[in-house]
Amino acid sequence: MNKHVEIEKSTIKKMIKIYCKAKHNPANEFCESCQKLVEYTDLKTDKCVFGDLKPACSSCPIHCYSKIYRDKIKEVMRFSGPRMLYISPRRTILHFLNVFHTKKMLKNKSVKDIIKTQKEKNKINITF
Ligand code: SF4
Numbered sequence: 001m002n003k004h005v006e007i008e009k010s011t012i013k014k015m016i017k018i019y020c021k022a023k024h025n026p027a028n029e030f031c032e033s034c035q036k037l038v039e040y041t042d043l044k045t046d047k048c049v050f051g052d053l054k055p056a057c058s059s060c061p062i063h064c065y066s067k068i069y070r071d072k073i074k075e076v077m078r079f080s081g082p083r084m085l086y087i088s089p090r091r092t093i094l095h096f097l098n099v100f101h102t103k104k105m106l107k108n109k110s111v112k113d114i115i116k117t118q119k120e121k122n123k124i125n126i127t128f
């Protein structure tokens, strides 16, 4: 897996963990509902149409999440976002760099073109 995508996945997971611990006090790492959210975000990240150029979901023009999970992740972000700055400043900086990169990328290229390039890149990767 691409390192950038790996960081994205673990950052989202960390944010859900902070939220779950404070709001649901789970016996295990996550409560049942947050575990489902982790699995959903993992799946969406793995299948992201932007591939290794995956932007931050919060600044994504597509937003592929279903409404129920979109609302859930927004709540998690609102709660855990400011806390992440203290708990994991490095990850927070990487996240903001990704948001910045997304805006720059979308300014220079259309979403359609990015997806097309990514699809072609994947085809080449499979061939080799
Ligand atoms: S919301 Fe956007 S960036 Fe996030 S997984 Fe879906 S398509 Fe990719």
Ligand SMILES: [Zn+2]
Binding pocket: 019, 020, 021, 024, 026, 030, 031, 032, 033, 034, 035
């Ligand atoms: Zn929870």
